[in-house]
Amino acid sequence: MDEETLKSHYQQYGHLVYKRAREIVRNEEDARDIVQTVFYRIWKYGDKFGNRSDIFSWIYRITTNCSFDLLKKRVKYNKEVQLDEANIPTWDDSVLQVEQRDFLLKKLASFDKTTRQIVFLYYIEELTQQEIADFMKISRKTVGKKIKNFKKKVKEV
Secondary structure (H helix, E strand, O other): OOHHHHHHHHHHHHHHHHHHHHHHHOOHHHHHHHHHHHHHHHHHHHHHHOOOOOHHHHHHHHHHHHHHHHHHHHHHOOOOOOOOHHHOOOHHHHHHHHHHHHHHHHHHOOOOHHHHHHHHHHHHOOOOHHHHHHHHOOOHHHHHHHHHHHHHHHHHO
């Protein structure tokens, strides 16, 4: 991947990578390290990525994997894992969440790229409609319409 493309991805997605990493590892320093690791991997493997799917989804997966890898290393080396007990899902919760996530991902694949990004930012990253509009440089009204359309199509199933 060339330097300009990497820079563009960092400017567009860097803060979301940090937010996701910090959400998982609950540590600012580790989250910054994960951001570096994620963008190193994007640089290293970006040419192999091609156009198979949305770049945003790929970056999100890398971020999540790197974050959980760090947590596994902490446990392996008996370091303190900073997790709130309230945030640790039960087995039943996990199964339900996985089933719901899989259903939504399959349904989401039928939508255009803009709708997929909006839905992801709204439901997964929990950004407001205005934050999404500012980030994507579109109107808040468009964001609202895309979310409403998504909800309507999901309810039809």
